[in-house]
Amino acid sequence: xxxxxxxxxxxxxxxxxxxxxxxxxxxxxxxxxxxxxxxxxxxxxxxxxxxxxxxxxxxxxxxxxxxxxxxxxxxxxxxxxxxxxxxxxxxxxxxxxxxxxxxxxxxxxxxxxxxxxxxxxxxxxxxxxx
Numbered sequence: 284x285x286x287x288x289x290x291x292x293x294x295x296x297x298x299x300x301x302x303x304x305x306x307x308x309x310x311x312x313x314x315x316x317x318x319x320x321x322x323x324x325x326x327x328x329x330x331x332x333x334x335x336x337x338x339x340x341x342x343x344x345x346x347x348x349x350x351x352x353x354x355x356x357x358x359x360x361x362x363x364x365x366x367x368x369x370x371x372x373x374x375x376x377x378x379x380x381x382x383x384x385x386x387x388x389x390x391x392x393x394x395x396x397x398x399x400x401x402x403x404x405x406x407x408x409x410x411x412x413x
Contacts, residue, residue, distance in 0.1 A: 284405065288353070291364060291401040295350040298367065298398060302343030309336025320387070342367065361405055368398035 309316045313332040317324040346367055352360025372395030379388035 287401040287404040291398070291405060292350060292353060294398050294401065295346055295353070295364060295367075298371075298394065299343050299346040299350060301394075302339045302346060306336045306339030306343060309333065309339060320384075322382070342370065361402060364398065364402040365406070368395050368402055371395035371398065 305316075308319075309332050313329050313336070314324045316332060316336075317328065345363060349360045349363035349367060353364065354360075371391050375388045375391035375395065378391055379385060382388075
């Protein structure tokens with residue numbers, strides 16, 4: 284149970300860093316973000332990429348909140364961790380079917396599963412959630 288808790292805390296910290304970093308990159312330099320993903324930038328894509336960056340920053344902030352609450356052993360942190368994992372898992376099929384990029388979709392799938400598994404283990408193995 285301790286290993287699952289520390290694994291979840293570590294993965295949440297990495298997820299927060301990834302989300303905030305990608306969010307800032309999407310907002311400050313959307314063309315560079317698109318080029319890094321090997322996608323073609325068009326004038327119509329700048330606004331959606333900026334909103335995507337904002338969404339990533341929000342997900343990063345919620346991840347930080349989950350991390351802090353889990354460190355304080357609040358049940359709400361575990362709920363947020365599972366919620367974040369599910370949103371990442373749900374983004375995998377969207378990325379695959381809209382962009383036809385299995386490499387990006389598999390990254391979301393793996394990250395979501397890595398977050399969800401220790402969160403489910405903690406839910407069932409500990410008294411953190413009533």
